[in-house]
Amino acid sequence: MLKHLDVEVVAKKLAIPTKEWPGNCYAIASAIVKAGIVPKGKARYGHWLGPVADGTMFWGNPIIRHGWAEYTDKDFGTIVVDPTRWVFEGKKPYIYQAPDFDGFYDIGGNKLLEGLMANREAPENDGSGQQYNLPKGKVGESIRHILGGYSSNEVNMDQISYIANQPLNNFCGFAADIYKWIKNNGQQARVPMDNWDYIMEE
16 A cells, blocks of 8 residues: 655655645546656546535535545455545545545446436337347347346447446446447437546546
8 A cells, every 4th residue: 555645745756736636536636647656546536426515526426426536455455545525524634545445436427327327217218219239149238237237239329328328337247348439320429528538448
């Protein structure tokens, strides 16, 4: 695990005082990664699902977009490096560095997607409009599963949009392959950017 990161030392290295960090979470997280402060780290963007102290900057916001950094530790797995968590907590500036013990960090807002898609039925294909061939094998089977047991070998644009916007847990481990298929059909823009970056960066 990285040694303790002193927030004032990091601010000086970035030449960005901590008073400018609130509201600029992703920019600061990206700057920390770019500066090599988090070796082999990745800047992440999604939602903060943790508590927010009364009277703080984001108090009362039902959906809080947030940015942070992550890296992989051989002993502890994924480690969150959050330079602006203190803003939610109403504390003095510090840099959080630990696993996401409580599930407060939601990459790509996938937990929100799960809620939005939970009661949404897959669209039908009436055969009109542009048709797209499903891939063969397990990738195609995974797509059919997402579409609720779909049997045809072709899908339409509405169905591609529905597939592209699924939370990552719904892809049965084939998210990268499905995203490639969507891209090969010229529809990458329909995939949420944060999910695309997270899955395809590897």
